Amino acid sequence: QVQLKESGPGLVQPSQTLSLTCTVSGFSLTSNSVHWVRQPPGKGLEWMGGIWGDGSTDYNSALKSRLSISRDTSKSQVFLKMNSLQTDDTAIYFCTRPGYPGWFDYWGQGVMVTVSS
Amino acid sequence: DIVMTQSPSSLAVSAGETVTINCKSSQSLLYSGNQKNYLAWYQQKPGQSPKLLIYWASTRQSGVPDRFIGSGSGTDFTLTISSVQAEDLAIYYCQQYYDTPYTFGAGTKLELK
Numbered sequence: 001q002v003q004l005k006e007s008g009p010g011l012v013q014p015s016q017t018l019s020l021t022c023t024v025s026g027f028s029l030t031s032n033s034v035h036w037v038r039q040p041p042g043k044g045l046e047w048m049g050g051i052w053g054d055g056s057t058d059y060n061s062a063l064k065s066r067l068s069i070s071r072d073t074s075k076s077q078v079f080l081k082m083n084s085l086q087t088d089d090t091a092i093y094f095c096t097r098p099g100y101p102g103w104f105d106y107w108g109q110g111v112m113v114t115v116s117s
Numbered sequence: 118d119i120v121m122t123q124s125p126s127s128l129a130v131s132a133g134e135t136v137t138i139n140c141k142s143s144q145s146l147l148y149s150g151n152q153k154n155y156l157a158w159y160q161q162k163p164g165q166s167p168k169l170l171i172y173w174a175s176t177r178q179s180g181v182p183d184r185f186i187g188s189g190s191g192t193d194f195t196l197t198i199s200s201v202q203a204e205d206l207a208i209y210y211c212q213q214y215y216d217t218p219y220t221f222g223a224g225t226k227l228e229l230k
Contacts (some may be wrong), residue, residue, distance in 0.1 A: 035219075044210065044222070044224045045167065045210055045212075045221040046221070047217075047219040047221070058217045058218075059218075060218040061118070061218065062218075094167075098214070099169075099172070101155070101214060102155065102157075102214025102215075103169055103172040103212070104157070104159075104167070104169060104212075105172075105178065107167060107168075108166065110166055
C-alpha cells in the first residue's frame, strides 16, 4: 500500500539549513509526484513545492529562493532542503502524494521542526 | 496566486445538525476543457495529517461517508455535512489544484456546541 514517512531533525538553529527526507513505498517516483506541505502550530496548510515524475520541480514563489526539492529514485526518497531558516519556519512538515492532477490523497505523518537557538 | 477564502472560521454545532462551510476562490476553478472544478476538501483532526474528503468539488473519496457533500462551481463552493456526528469535529480546508502554487483556505473549525 502507499506509504510516506518524513524524517529529519526536530530542532534547527536560526539561519541554518533544514534537510528533510520523505521515504515512500507502494508507488514509483518516476510515475508519481511528491509534494511538501507545511503547517505552523495552530495555523493552516501551505504548499511548499513538489517534484514531478519526470524529475522537474515546482516551488511556491514565496519560498523559491530558499527551497530545493530533489529525489533518489533508487532509494524511493524525496528530499527537501531549505536555507536561511527563521522562527516562522517552525512547523509540521508533511510530504504528500497527489492523485492526478493535484488533490492530495496520501500523506505522511508529518515531522515537527522547531527553529530556535 | 489563487486566494482561497473560507467562511466561517469556526462553527459550533450540536450532534445531528446540518452544517455548511463556504469556500470562495479569487478566480474560477472551472476548466473549460473538461468542465471540471479543480477544488478539493480535507478534514484534519488534532495530531493527524489532513484527510482527503472530496475532489473535483463534489466527488467523494473512497470510504468517505455520504453525509459529506461537496457542491459549487466556478468561484463559489460549499461543503455540507448532514447530521453531524461527534467524530466529525475537526478543521476543514478547501484547496485549489487548478494551478500552482496550490493554495488552501485558512480552515473552518467545527466545534461542539
